[in-house]
Amino acid sequence: MNLLVTFKIAFRALGRNKMRSTLTMLGIIIGVAAVIAVVSIGQGASATIQSQIQNLGSNVLQVMSGSSMMGGMRGGSGSTNSLIPEDVDAIESECPAVRAASPGVRANGQLIFGNQNWAASSGIQGVNEKFPIIRAWPVASGEFFTEGDVRNAARVCVIGKTVADNLFAGVDPVGQTLRVRNLPFRVIGVLSVKGQSQFGQDQDDTVIVPYTTAQKKMLTITHVHQIYVSAISASATFTAEKQITELLRQRHKLGSNQENDFYIRNQTETAETQQQMSGTMTTLLAWIAAVSLLVGGIGIMNIMLVSVTERTREIGIRMAIGARSRVIRRQFLIESLTLSVVGGIVGVLFGIGASAAIAKTLGWPTLVSPAWMLVAVIFSGLIGVVFGFYPARKAAALDPIDALRYE
Amino acid sequence: METQVISKHQSAGEIVLAPPLITLDHVHKVYKMGDVEIHALRGVSIHIERGEFIAIMGASGSGKSTTMNIIGCLDRPTRGRYFLEGQDVSKLSRDELADIRNRKIGFVFQGFNLLSRTSALENVELPLLYVGAKHAERIRRATEALEMVGLGDRLHSMPNQLSGGQQQRVAIARALVNQPSIILADEPTGNLDSRTSVEVMDVFQRLNREHRITIALVTHEHDIAQYAGRGIIFKDGRIRRDYAVDVSRSAREEMENLPLLEDDEEDEE
DSSP states (O other): HHHHOOOOOOOOHHHTTTHHHHHHHHHHHHHHHHHHHHHHHHHHHHHHHHHHHHOOSSSSEEEEEOEEEEEEEOOOOOOOOOOOOHHHHHHHHHTTEEEEEEEEEEEEEEEEETTTEEEETTTTTEEEEEHHTTTTOOOOEOOOOHHHHHHHOOOOOEHHHHHHHHHOTOOOOOOOOEEEETTEEEEEEEOOOOOOOOOOTTTTOOOEEHHHHHHIIIIOOSSEEEEEEEEGGGGGGGHHHHHHHHHHHTTTTOOSOOSSSSEEEHHHHHHHHHHHHHHHHHHHHHHHHHHHHHHHHHHHHHHHHHHHHHHHHHHHHHHEEEEEHHHHHHHHHHHHHHHHHHHHHHHHHHHHHHHHHHHHHHHOOOOOHHHHHHHHHHHHHHHHHHHHHHHHHHTTTTTTHHHHHHH | OSOOOOOOEETTTTEEEEOOSSEEEEEEEEETTTEEEEEEEEEEEEOOOOEEEEEEEEOOOOHHHHHHHHTTTTTTOOOEEETTTEEEOHHHHHHHHHHHHHEEEHHHHTTTTTTTOHHHHHHHHHHTTTOOOOOEEEEEHHHHHHHHHTTTTTTOOOOOOHHHHHHHHHHHHHTTTTSSSSEEEETTTOOOOHHHHHHHHHHHHHHHHOOOEEEEOOOOOOOHHTTEEEEEEEEEEEEEEEEEOOSSSOOOHHHHHOTTTTTHHHHHH
């Protein structure tokens, strides 16, 4: 007997008890919908964190100058002048886990072009020529400044998209002269869009200049505010952190009982921890949902057992007119498979609906992946086979004479 | 002891040696109910030729149902042998017996045993499903079988829309559809009133006379046995009497003599 006919028989048998079939499927539907919703929330969160990690740059660490202690009063982070450009060179040349490093000098001030003026919310940043690589932030047009520009403290700048839009409406900024803190700078490039930082700051609202220029021509300082470091890989960020700490303690001649005069922010690590936590939560919730799927499976088994008992006579008739045990077993297995797979598919649809509703009402990012839909449907099919097997075997083992006589 | 009985069978002018349709050779059946052994059959030997119409009678517990179950390949003898068309089927496996039931045996039961909420046509198609017949062929053969029992106009009726007699005729069509060697009917008129019983017996007689279909029928009503050509009476697990019915009744004639309100009554059921 071909499979199509068996499916047809199964559908008809389930159709005879629509209410019961629907209620039985409900167990699977709820289970699958829960799994899909939980996983899509988890994957949405994971994707958000992932994009944040990408946004930081390539395996970025930030070294900030530490807090000062003056007469027992502690200043905030960055209140000392402990970091100098030579620290940057040393980190890059002496730490094996570090790929590149750039100083970071911050300044604020008004930007003027023609009759327009603008104060960039992310400020004026002084860095070296490796900054685009470290932050994974290339220029969209023009070019970034060179090592020579840094050495010569050239008055060149690269601007973010927000600055370009607000000051240079309708004009190509590249080649124009921008007045930064009342000094003329030649705009040599416009950065690609970076978007918001983790903390909601518009990173494109910025002007980037050689750090030497910022030090000498704007702030007249010799130290740097922070150091951007790119580790050789995501997993190397922790090693890099250790190597930098060791190196800087040594360079800053800190005794073993002295606190660090700098502070390293390892955002990659933070993000990865977040990623792991969200992954763990997702797994946990998905397991809880899977348990409800299991309960659905037990529901199927229960109904199939009832169905086998109810249809003992039918089984007897089928056997008498020549159905082999195998055919009977397959018929009941396919019935439970149909229940669970149809339940699975409906559950996936409900799950998609639920995650869309969650995304809309709670504003959580959700991501429904086709792979998980497939997994959910296959898994529910598996549940149908596993929990349908015992009732089906029971049906197939019936004696035709007893089954025919069953009242 | 003879193991295989050969009989002369006339066909197309040639003399062909063919085994009898059914040979039961000293068949015993013992059921174990816990510690108690029940001897249901104590050495039953029967030969059935093609085209016979046999009525099997006996009180309950006489062994007639057990014999029918064995002939129907639903059960296996404890001792003795059973040849169906010359093939020893007493030692076959469950699956092999299922295949034999499908191809060579047609069952008609007392309680009709149709699948509910399944049309007459689909009920009759059922045995063909298990041999893997194509859809068009199933429809054709099931329709033919229903026409043979006079239900060509009720193909798509559900069992609950049919009278008892009609339901039993659907069951007969189902038994016929695979062109079996023998139709086994277990008290086919047991649930029917006397007029409908005659109607069903007419179907059996026509199938037997016009289509040479072999029929074995279990009944406890002597008048029903009168429609057959041979009677076998069981008692205490043995055959007590095996006789030819001298003057067989004709259901057709009796139906013609019945009052003409038959159709009206049928609809009221």
